[in-house]
Amino acid sequence: MSCLTLFPYGQTLDYWWEALRGEPARLAFLFTKAVEMHAFRHNFRRNRQRGYPPAAPSFSRRGDGNGVGPDAQVAVVVPAFVYTAEHATMLAALCNALTGQTRAHRLIVVDDGSPQPIHLPDPVKVHRLEGNRGPAATRNRGIALAIADGAEIIALTDSDCRPQPGWLEALVAAFLENPQAHLLSGMTQSRDRCWLGRYHDRNGTLNGRRLTEGGGLLYGPTCNMAGCRAVFEALRFDEAFPSAAAEDIEFCYRANRLGYRIAHCANAVVEHDFGYDQLPPHRAWARFYRQFRRYADGEPLLLERHPDYLAAFTGSVEIPVARAHSEPSLTARAAEGATA
Numbered sequence: 001m002s003c004l005t006l007f008p009y010g011q012t013l014d015y016w017w018e019a020l021r022g023e024p025a026r027l028a029f030l031f032t033k034a035v036e037m038h039a040f041r042h043n044f045r046r047n048r049q050r051g052y053p054p055a056a057p058s059f060s061r062r063g064d065g066n067g068v069g070p071d072a073q074v075a076v077v078v079p080a081f082v083y084t085a086e087h088a089t090m091l092a093a094l095c096n097a098l099t100g101q102t103r104a105h106r107l108i109v110v111d112d113g114s115p116q117p118i119h120l121p122d123p124v125k126v127h128r129l130e131g132n133r134g135p136a137a138t139r140n141r142g143i144a145l146a147i148a149d150g151a152e153i154i155a156l157t158d159s160d161c162r163p164q165p166g167w168l169e170a171l172v173a174a175f176l177e178n179p180q181a182h183l184l185s186g187m188t189q190s191r192d193r194c195w196l197g198r199y200h201d202r203n204g205t206l207n208g209r210r211l212t213e214g215g216g217l218l219y220g221p222t223c224n225m226a227g228c229r230a231v232f233e234a235l236r237f238d239e240a241f242p243s244a245a246a247e248d249i250e251f252c253y254r255a256n257r258l259g260y261r262i263a264h265c266a267n268a269v270v271e272h273d274f275g276y277d278q279l280p281p282h283r284a285w286a287r288f289y290r291q292f293r294r295y296a297d298g299e300p301l302l303l304e305r306h307p308d309y310l311a312a313f314t315g316s317v318e319i320p321v322a323r324a325h326s327e328p329s330l331t332a333r334a335a336e337g338a339t340a
Contacts, residue, residue, distance in 0.1 A: 012037060032199045035285070039292035043299050056315030057308050059214060062259035066182050066228035068153060068175040074105040074168055075151035077142030079135045080126075080159045081112040088118075090273060091159040095120055103168035105155070108145050112138040136237035136247045139222065143232050155226040158244075162191065162271045163224075170267035171226045182260040183227045183252070185220020186268030189321040192276040196288050204318035206272055208252075210264065211316050217262040218316040219252035224270040231260055238305070245298025253306050264319060 016033055020026040076098060082088050091109075098107055109125070111118045113132040120126055127145060129138060139156060146154045155171060157163060167186065174184050188206035190197035200206065208220035225248070235254055241247035252262055274291070276284040303309055 028195070029199065029202065032196070033203070035289060036203075036292045039289055040296040040299070043296055046300065056213070056311045059211075059216075059256045060259050061180075061214075061261055062182075064230075065179040066175055067230060068172070068179070068228055070172075070176060072152040072172060072175070073150055074103060074153045074155060074172065075146035075149060076105050076107050076155045076157065076168070077139055077146055078107070078109045078157060078159060079112055079138035079142065080109055080114065080118060081132065081135075081138075082114040082116070082118055082159070086275065087159065091118070092120070093162055094157070094159055095124055097162040097165075100165050101163070101168045102166055103172060105168055106146070106149060106151065108142045110138045110142040110145075134239065134242045134247075135222075135244045136241050137239040140236045140239065143236065147229065147232060152229050153226055154229070154232050156222045156224075157270060158223045158272075160273045160275075161188075161223050162273070164269045164271070167268050167270060170269075171265060174263065174265040174268065175226075175228065178263055180261055181263035182231045183220065183225065183255055183262040184265045184268065185217055185262060186224035186226075186270055187264075187266045187319075187321065188221065188224040188270045188272050191271040191273040194276050194284065196276045196284055197274060200272075200274065201321035204320045207319035207321065208262075208264070209313065209316035210319055211312075213315055215261075216256075217252070217264055218256070218312055219249045220262055220264070222248040222251075223272055224268065226268075231255060234258065241298060241301060243294060243298065245294045245296075246302040247298065249298075249309075250302050250305055253302075253309060253312070266322060 013030060013033060016030060017026070020029055023029070078094065080091050082091060095107070095109070098105075107124055108127065109118070109120060111126050111128040112135065113129050117128060118126045127141065129141060143154055153172060153175065155168060171184055171186065175181060185208045190200045192200075206221045206223055209218040210216075211218050235251060235258070237247050237251050241250065255262060274287065276287065279287065
């Protein structure tokens with residue numbers, strides 16, 4: 001143990017101090033991690049006062065499989081809230097990427113009450129909600145439409161993402177190869193090649209957490225997730241979560257509690273556009289901080305729903321993006337990095 005444990009969230013910093021041993025950009029990474037942790041500072045005292053069980057909960061597993069066959073119908077659900085030109089451009093790029101998928105599917109875009117209605121080229125149909133209800137409610141509407149349309153696999157992604165052409169094909173193959181998997185979480189990498197994008201890749205920000213006992217994942221993010229029909233017939237997202245913060249973690253936690261198995265699918269690759277590369281450094285760092293501040297805002301409701309979640313979190317590990325080990329080192333990017 002190092003003296004880092006004396007600080008709030010010091011155990012997290014100490015973990016990374018050891019995990020990055022031998023990596024030249026160790027200090028740069030820890031500085032960035034400290035910025036991330038600062039976004040959670042208001043939660044630290046509350047969580048310490050709340051306390052949590054000393055042992056992580058165990059999840060019993062269901063005996064039934066996912067029921068996915070080779071000819072399974074696939075639907076992709078995308079929640080969208082467009083209020084800037086940047087958002088409109090990202091959504092159009094996503095739809096273009098989905099058009100190039102090697103697996104046939106139905107695309108369901110749900111407009112979460114954008115200031116102006118979203119118009120996309122045929123054959124994409126946009127289902128508009130009246131009023132802004134948040135991503136949980138928006139996904140639930142899309143999932144209901146997919147189920148009514150007979151979908152056997154429902155894949156989820158977001159408007160700021162770009163799936164690679166074989167994304168859906170890889171998800172279907174993974175369901176077939178692992179019939180006991182009910183939910184799949186793919187490999188999500190940052191499109192931003194600046195230091196902050198590299199940080200997200202090494203940090204595994206958008207790749208969920210792998211359970212160290214019992215196998216499977218603690219959770220996966222909805223920017224790159226797919227589930228069999230049975231899961232979405234049994235579970236929906238908790239609409240009490242107002243923004244894209246912890247609602248996917250809470251959904252996966254309930255799925256684990258019910259015995260559904262969540263597996264990682266490294267071949268189902270999605271690129272997430274944080275938008276750092278288009279910004280000057282100070283604005284990129286501000287966007288980075290706001291991102292984690294939003295995550296922090298979702299944590300209190302998550303722990304209200306599941307007080308033992310923190311114990312489960314300590315029994316899990318991050319999933320870094322695999323390419324982080326085959327491209328230039330963190331240090332090389334840190335030197336640019338700091339140029340955001």
